[in-house]
Amino acid sequence: MPVRVTIWNEYRHELTDEYVKKIYPDGIHEALRNQLSSETDFVIRTATLDQPEHGLTDEVIENTDVLLWWGHMAHGQVKDEIVKKVADRVRRGMGIILLHSAHASKLMQVLTGCSGSLSWREQNEKQIMWNMKPTHPITEGIGEYILIEHEETYGEPFGIPNPDELIFISWFSGGNVFRSGWVKNIENGKLFYFQPGHETFPSYKNPQVIRVLKNAIRYIKPSGYTEHVDSIWQKEPVNR
Amino acid sequence: MPVRVTIWNEYRHELTDEYVKKIYPDGIHEALRNQLSSETDFVIRTATLDQPEHGLTDEVIENTDVLLWWGHMAHGQVKDEIVKKVADRVRRGMGIILLHSAHASKLMQVLTGCSGSLSWREQNEKQIMWNMKPTHPITEGIGEYILIEHEETYGEPFGIPNPDELIFISWFSGGNVFRSGWVKNIENGKLFYFQPGHETFPSYKNPQVIRVLKNAIRYIKPSGYTEHVDSIWQKEPVNR
Amino acid sequence: MPVRVTIWNEYRHELTDEYVKKIYPDGIHEALRNQLSSETDFVIRTATLDQPEHGLTDEVIENTDVLLWWGHMAHGQVKDEIVKKVADRVRRGMGIILLHSAHASKLMQVLTGCSGSLSWREQNEKQIMWNMKPTHPITEGIGEYILIEHEETYGEPFGIPNPDELIFISWFSGGNVFRSGWVKNIENGKLFYFQPGHETFPSYKNPQVIRVLKNAIRYIKPSGYTEHVDSIWQKEPVNR
Amino acid sequence: MPVRVTIWNEYRHELTDEYVKKIYPDGIHEALRNQLSSETDFVIRTATLDQPEHGLTDEVIENTDVLLWWGHMAHGQVKDEIVKKVADRVRRGMGIILLHSAHASKLMQVLTGCSGSLSWREQNEKQIMWNMKPTHPITEGIGEYILIEHEETYGEPFGIPNPDELIFISWFSGGNVFRSGWVKNIENGKLFYFQPGHETFPSYKNPQVIRVLKNAIRYIKPSGYTEHVDSIWQKEPVNR
Numbered sequence: 040m041p042v043r044v045t046i047w048n049e050y051r052h053e054l055t056d057e058y059v060k061k062i063y064p065d066g067i068h069e070a071l072r073n074q075l076s077s078e079t080d081f082v083i084r085t086a087t088l089d090q091p092e093h094g095l096t097d098e099v100i101e102n103t104d105v106l107l108w109w110g111h112m113a114h115g116q117v118k119d120e121i122v123k124k125v126a127d128r129v130r131r132g133m134g135i136i137l138l139h140s141a142h143a144s145k146l147m148q149v150l151t152g153c154s155g156s157l158s159w160r161e162q163n164e165k166q167i168m169w170n171m172k173p174t175h176p177i178t179e180g181i182g183e184y185i186l187i188e189h190e191e192t193y194g195e196p197f198g199i200p201n202p203d204e205l206i207f208i209s210w211f212s213g214g215n216v217f218r219s220g221w222v223k224n225i226e227n228g229k230l231f232y233f234q235p236g237h238e239t240f241p242s243y244k245n246p247q248v249i250r251v252l253k254n255a256i257r258y259i260k261p262s263g264y265t266e267h268v269d270s271i272w273q274k275e276p277v278n279r
Numbered sequence: 280m281p282v283r284v285t286i287w288n289e290y291r292h293e294l295t296d297e298y299v300k301k302i303y304p305d306g307i308h309e310a311l312r313n314q315l316s317s318e319t320d321f322v323i324r325t326a327t328l329d330q331p332e333h334g335l336t337d338e339v340i341e342n343t344d345v346l347l348w349w350g351h352m353a354h355g356q357v358k359d360e361i362v363k364k365v366a367d368r369v370r371r372g373m374g375i376i377l378l379h380s381a382h383a384s385k386l387m388q389v390l391t392g393c394s395g396s397l398s399w400r401e402q403n404e405k406q407i408m409w410n411m412k413p414t415h416p417i418t419e420g421i422g423e424y425i426l427i428e429h430e431e432t433y434g435e436p437f438g439i440p441n442p443d444e445l446i447f448i449s450w451f452s453g454g455n456v457f458r459s460g461w462v463k464n465i466e467n468g469k470l471f472y473f474q475p476g477h478e479t480f481p482s483y484k485n486p487q488v489i490r491v492l493k494n495a496i497r498y499i500k501p502s503g504y505t506e507h508v509d510s511i512w513q514k515e516p517v518n519r
Numbered sequence: 520m521p522v523r524v525t526i527w528n529e530y531r532h533e534l535t536d537e538y539v540k541k542i543y544p545d546g547i548h549e550a551l552r553n554q555l556s557s558e559t560d561f562v563i564r565t566a567t568l569d570q571p572e573h574g575l576t577d578e579v580i581e582n583t584d585v586l587l588w589w590g591h592m593a594h595g596q597v598k599d600e601i602v603k604k605v606a607d608r609v610r611r612g613m614g615i616i617l618l619h620s621a622h623a624s625k626l627m628q629v630l631t632g633c634s635g636s637l638s639w640r641e642q643n644e645k646q647i648m649w650n651m652k653p654t655h656p657i658t659e660g661i662g663e664y665i666l667i668e669h670e671e672t673y674g675e676p677f678g679i680p681n682p683d684e685l686i687f688i689s690w691f692s693g694g695n696v697f698r699s700g701w702v703k704n705i706e707n708g709k710l711f712y713f714q715p716g717h718e719t720f721p722s723y724k725n726p727q728v729i730r731v732l733k734n735a736i737r738y739i740k741p742s743g744y745t746e747h748v749d750s751i752w753q754k755e756p757v758n759r
Numbered sequence: 760m761p762v763r764v765t766i767w768n769e770y771r772h773e774l775t776d777e778y779v780k781k782i783y784p785d786g787i788h789e790a791l792r793n794q795l796s797s798e799t800d801f802v803i804r805t806a807t808l809d810q811p812e813h814g815l816t817d818e819v820i821e822n823t824d825v826l827l828w829w830g831h832m833a834h835g836q837v838k839d840e841i842v843k844k845v846a847d848r849v850r851r852g853m854g855i856i857l858l859h860s861a862h863a864s865k866l867m868q869v870l871t872g873c874s875g876s877l878s879w880r881e882q883n884e885k886q887i888m889w890n891m892k893p894t895h896p897i898t899e900g901i902g903e904y905i906l907i908e909h910e911e912t913y914g915e916p917f918g919i920p921n922p923d924e925l926i927f928i929s930w931f932s933g934g935n936v937f938r939s940g941w942v943k944n945i946e947n948g949k950l951f952y953f954q955p956g957h958e959t960f961p962s963y964k965n966p967q968v969i970r971v972l973k974n975a976i977r978y979i980k981p982s983g984y985t986e987h988v989d990s991i992w993q994k995e996p997v998n999r
Contacts, residue, residue: 126392130393132654143510149392151392152389152391153370153466154370154466154510155510156510157510158510158511158512158513159512159513160512160514160515160516162516164516165758167757167936169914169915169935169936171915171917172916173916174741174742175742176742179742192513192516194513194517195891196889196890196892196893197891198370198466198510200440200463200465201441201443201464203441205925208936210930210931210934210935210936211930212516213516213517214516214517214887214930215517216889216928216930218928224440224441225393225440226393226394226438227653227654261654262654262655262659270383270395270398271398271399273398273399273400273434273455274400275400276402276452276453277434277454277664278452278454278645278647278690278692405998407997407998409674409676409695411675411676411677413676413947414852414947414981414982415982434649435649435651436649436650436651436652436653441685443923448675448698449696450690450694450696451690452998454647455649455690456647456690458688467893501894502894502899517904518885518932606872610873610874610918623990629869629872630872631872632846632869632870632871632872632945633850634850634946634990638992638993639990639991639992640992640993640994640995640996644996672993672996674993678850678946678990680920680944680945681921681923681944692996693997694998703920704920704921705872705920750874750876750879751878751879752878752879752880753879753912753914753935754880756880756882756932756933756934757933757934757935758932758933758934
C-alpha cells in the first residue's frame, strides 16, 4: 500500500534570500519531493504557508500518512486552528517529521508539551551524527555515523520530553552535542524529530540524510490496524 | 523552606448540585486546603474559575511551587492565555497536580501533547489502587494499596504519553483498569496526575488519598537549583 | 523471508501431572507449535529442558529469530551457560517471548536486571486483559480486551524495569492488576513478556492469546539490518 | 541521617603502574574517600578486590546505602556470588554508582541486562560533558558543562537500556559523543553510571566531577520508606 506523504514548507527564505535561493531554487519542499520521489511506494504532495489554509485542508490532512514540516522565520504565522487539526490527526495515527528549526514550531510545543528550546550558533561547523541504534529501521543503511561538513550548530540542553527512542546524537566541532534524531509516541501517532536542514546548507542533498527520511517515513506511517477512539461512556460494566 | 501550594478549583458543581454541596459545602478547594493545612511547611492559597484571571494572576503563578488543579464541566471556559502562563511556569520548574477529571483539561493537553481520553462509567464501583512503587517518596506510608469503596470508574486506554514514573494502577469492580497515578517531567517541572476525586464521592476525605497528595507536593516541588534558560544564541564556540 | 521460531518448554508438569496432561497431552510446546503452524511464514522447532544442552545447541540459537520460553518448576535446572548464550543472542538481535511463569526464570533476571517478583494466587479467577495500544502491531485484531474465564492470578508490584512499550494491563476478579504484556529493548533485541499460560488452564488454546503471540513474533523478530558490534578500539579519531 | 557510603576499587593499576601510582598513590578508593570526606553526613568505608570476599561481607553490603564501584583490568576476577549479593541489595534499595570502566563490569551486565559495550580511544582528548538537566539534583552547582582537559575517549553506541534519566552527554575532541551520566531504576534501587575516571588522568581531583558524585550519592540513596517484598503467595483475594 502506498504511503501518502505531504511535505509542508514555510517557503520564505527561498523567496527572499539569494543565497538560500541558489541552494533550493524551487524551495525546500520541492528539493525534498525530488529526493523522495525515487521511492515508488510514496505518493507525495507539497503544501506551503502562503497557500489557503496553508495548503492543509481537511482533505489533505485526513489523507496524509506522514507529514514533513519545515518552518523557521514564520512559526507565529501558522494558524492555531491548522495546528490543532494537524495535532489531532497525529493523535489519531498520522506520522509527523519535524525538521530542523521546527524545534521551535507551534506543532513541537503542542505535540510534546515542551518548549523545544536549545542553544545555537551559525559558524559553518562540522557535524558528526552518531547512529545510536544500528539495528533500528530508521538507520538502515546508514552505518556508524553521518558526516555533514557544514551545518548550523544546535546544542543541549534541548527542551523536549524523554524520547521513546533516541536514534542519533550529534557532535559539532565547536564543542556542542545534540539529540538530532528521536521518536516520540503521541497516542496513536509517531513524531520523529530530525535536526539537519538549515536553509543555508545543502543538507537535503546529502544521500544519508535523505536515506534517514525515507526510512523514517516507513517507520512512522500509521499501522492502519485500528482507529483511535475518543473518550467514551461505557454504560455497562465489563465484568458482569 | 516552605512549599507554596495553590489549589485551583473550577468550583461549579458545589454551587449548583445539592448532592455535591453536601459533600464539599465550601468547595473542593477548601476541603483540600483543610486537609493539607496540617502540614506546617505548606503555605496554601486557593483560586477559582470565576475570580478575575481565574485567580491566577502573574503574581500568584510566579509565587507558586505546586499547583493543584480540579476542573470538569467548564474546561472550555479556562482562558487560553492563563493556560499558556501556567504551562510556561511548569516548564520553568513549577510542579502541577492534575486531579481526576483534569484528564480532559486544556492543561493536560498542553502539557502532554495528548488527549487524555479514557472510558468512564458512574456506577459507584469499588476501586483498589495498587502501589506499584513501594519505596517511592509519593507512596510513603501508603502500604500495598488504597481501597476506595465508591468512585467513578475510569478505564484504559488512557490517552497519555509514556509516564516517566508509573506509581498507581487501579482496579474497578466493573472490570476496568486505569493508570491512576503517574509522573511526567515537563522540561524543568514535574506533572503528577492523580485520578481519585469525583465530585459525588468524598475521596478527598480519604486519609490515604490525602497522604499521597502531601507526598506528591513535596516530591514535585521545584528543586530550586537553577532557573530554566530559554533558547540562546551562543556566539562563540565552546571548543576553542 | 520466513521467521525461524523456536519454542522452548520445560516440559515437566505435562509428564507428571495428570490434570495438566489432559490439557496439553504433548506438552505446551507442541500445543503452541500446533497453534502457530497456521502461519506459513513461520518455520518452527521445539526444544525442551531434558534434551542435551536443553535442545539449545549453538546451531539452534544462532538460527533462531524468535525464541518462546515457558518454564516454571525447574528454573534452577537451566544451565547458566545456556542462559548466557541465549542472552547474548538476544543482545545481538534475537527476539524473545517470556511466557507466564518465566517471570521468575533466569533469563528474565539476566535480561532485565530485575527479579520479576510478583504476588500470585490460584483461585480460577476471571481475567480481563486490556489493550492499552489499540494501533500497535502486537494488538492487531485483538479489540478492546481479551477475556480469559480462568487463569492464575498475578499481581503488582511486578519487579521489572520500566517497559519501553506497555501493551496490556490485566484485571483479575480477586482484585489484582498486572502488567500482562510489555516490550523491553535489550540492546539490539526485543523481549516481550506475556502473562497468560498457567499449566492448569487452556489459555494457549484461546484464539486471541494465540493472535497476540503471532503478532508479537513478527514484531520482535530481528530487523536484519546490521549485526551488533562488540566494544571496539578506535585507534584513530573520527574528527581529523 | 548519615549516608553510609562504600567505595569499592579493584586497586590493581595503582600497585603495578608507576604512572598511575603517581596520580593515585593510595589508590582511587582513597582519593575518592578523601574527596568525599568533606561531607559530614557521609560515613565512608572502602573495600578492594584482594580483600577477603573483596571486602564486601554480608555485613558491609547490608549496611551500605550507596556503593561506588571502580574496576577495569580484573572484572573477570570478581566472584559471581559477590556480584549476586550486591545486585540483590540494589534491587532491595541500595544505590550504586558504576564508575568509568565499570561499563564492562559484571555488575553492569547483571543489573542492566545489557553488555555495556562502547568504542574507546586513548588519545588524551578534551572532553566537554554537557548538563542535560540543569534543575536536577545531580547537577546542582555544576553549570552548563564540565570541561575535562584530558580523558580517555568513550563513544556511542553504548550498549545500555534506555536510561530513566539522562543527565550528561559528552563531547570528545576526536569526534565522539557519549552518554556519560544517567540513572536507571533497578526495582527499589537506583544505578548511576558516571563515565569520568580513567586511571591515567586525575579526573577524581576535578571539583565538578566530585560535586556530581556528592550530589548523586544523596540522590540515589535508599528512600528508607519500605523494604522490598519478594514474590508472595496471596491466599485470599483482595476483593471479597
